[in-house]
Amino acid sequence: MGLPNDAKSQCQRILEHLMNRTGGATTLELVRELDILRPGARICELRQAGHNIMTHWAEDDTPLGRHRVARYVLLA
Numbered sequence: 088m089g090l091p092n093d094a095k096s097q098c099q100r101i102l103e104h105l106m107n108r109t110g111g112a113t114t115l116e117l118v119r120e121l122d123i124l125r126p127g128a129r130i131c132e133l134r135q136a137g138h139n140i141m142t143h144w145a146e147d148d149t150p151l152g153r154h155r156v157a158r159y160v161l162l163a
Contacts, residue, residue, distance in 0.1 A: 090122060097123045098133050105140070111160035115147045130159055
């Protein structure tokens with residue numbers, strides 16, 4: 088059995104990931120590394136809970152091409 092995938096558990100995984108990662112994480116990284124299929128929704132919930140998360144636009148590669156993606160950075 089894998090990780091819990093309820094919204095609260097996903098938010099916690101993202102928050103811990105952003106706290107331990109300089110430079111933030113992209114949408115695709117959160118999907119690939121944390122198995123979160125709708126990272127934008129979880130980021131919105133974290134913001135509503137009072138976390139200061141900025142969005143920067145970046146480009147990321149997949150096997151099928153280059154994509155414009157959000158890079159999320161947790162500010163102190």
